[in-house]
Amino acid sequence: QKEVEQNSGPLSVPEGAIASLNCTYSDRVSQSFFWYRQYSGKSPELIMSIYSNGDKEDGRFTAQLNKASQYVSLLIRDSQPSDSATYLCAVKGDSNYQLIWGAGTKLIIKP
Amino acid sequence: DGGITQSPKYLFRKEGQNVTLSCEQNLNHDAMYWYRQDPGQGLRLIYYSQIVNDFQKGDIAEGYSVSREKKESFPLTVTSAQKNPTAFYLCASSSAPRRDEQYFGPGTRLTVT
Numbered sequence: 001q002k003e004v005e006q007n008s009g010p011l012s013v014p015e016g017a018i019a020s021l022n023c024t025y026s027d028r029v030s031q032s033f034f035w036y037r038q039y040s041g042k043s044p045e046l047i048m049s050i051y052s053n054g055d056k057e058d059g060r061f062t063a064q065l066n067k068a069s070q071y072v073s074l075l076i077r078d079s080q081p082s083d084s085a086t087y088l089c090a091v092k093g094d095s096n097y098q099l100i101w102g103a104g105t106k107l108i109i110k111p
Numbered sequence: 112d113g114g115i116t117q118s119p120k121y122l123f124r125k126e127g128q129n130v131t132l133s134c135e136q137n138l139n140h141d142a143m144y145w146y147r148q149d150p151g152q153g154l155r156l157i158y159y160s161q162i163v164n165d166f167q168k169g170d171i172a173e174g175y176s177v178s179r180e181k182k183e184s185f186p187l188t189v190t191s192a193q194k195n196p197t198a199f200y201l202c203a204s205s206s207a208p209r210r211d212e213q214y215f216g217p218g219t220r221l222t223v224t
Contacts, residue, residue: 004153032211043201043215044154088153092211098169099213101153 002027004091006102015111019076023089023102026070032092033065033072037085038104044088048074079109114138115216117202122221124196132187132219134202143185144203144213147171154201160185189221196223 003026013019021035032051036044048063050056050072056063062075072091076083089102115136124130134143142161146154156169160179174193179185189196199220203213 008151034212043218046212046214049209049212090154090213098156098159099154099211101155103151103153 004102009106021074024071025091034090036088117216140204140206146201148199
């Protein structure tokens with residue numbers, strides 16, 4: 001059973017600090033990794049995708065991938081109250097188009 | 112504006128009734144998906160379709176049915192055989208060159224009593 005694990009949280013971070021979200025996955029052959037943000041009562045929104053080892057930066061967001069250790073992380077710099085949401089990690093499985101989803105980490109940014 | 116629409120936003124049904132959830136996209140995406148989300152759980156795939164007139168079962172297809180007669184439409188029917196139908200239903204789509212990147216509609220919250 002392929003799995004994606006995330007700490008459910010809540011993770012509480014002061015405004016302006018760096019929020020660090022982590023995700024581990026069980027399938028060694030996974031090639032594609034995604035972070036989605038989901039506000040309460042809303043649908044997930046894709047914020048980062050990463051396909052190779054290392055860091056990928058987009059504005060205040062940085063995704064980090066370490067395939068050897070089978071983890072992917074998301075850093076949010078200069079955290080804002082509007083970043084308060086649940087962050088879902090998704091990993092491409094071995095069948096076409098199928099993503100395996102973590103249960104999400106709830107992030108709370110305290111003003 | 113390009114996007115994915117789902118209707119209705121909230122749906123209430125009595126047990127024993129079938130109900131159809133709508134999903135339409137004007138992104139010209141080839142692939143479409145249906146997920147179910149329950150509190151505290153990850154998204155679970157119900158069905159997906161890569162091309163018109165073809166679809167595959169996901170992990171939890173029992174009690175659900177779909178059709179893909181048009182590229183832009185992928186309706187989901189929740190049948191009376193689905194034991195716990197109350198959930199948040201999400202439709203998504205994707206296309207080349209980034210087929211793995213899925214984009215979601217706003218969702219339909221179904222309550223069955």
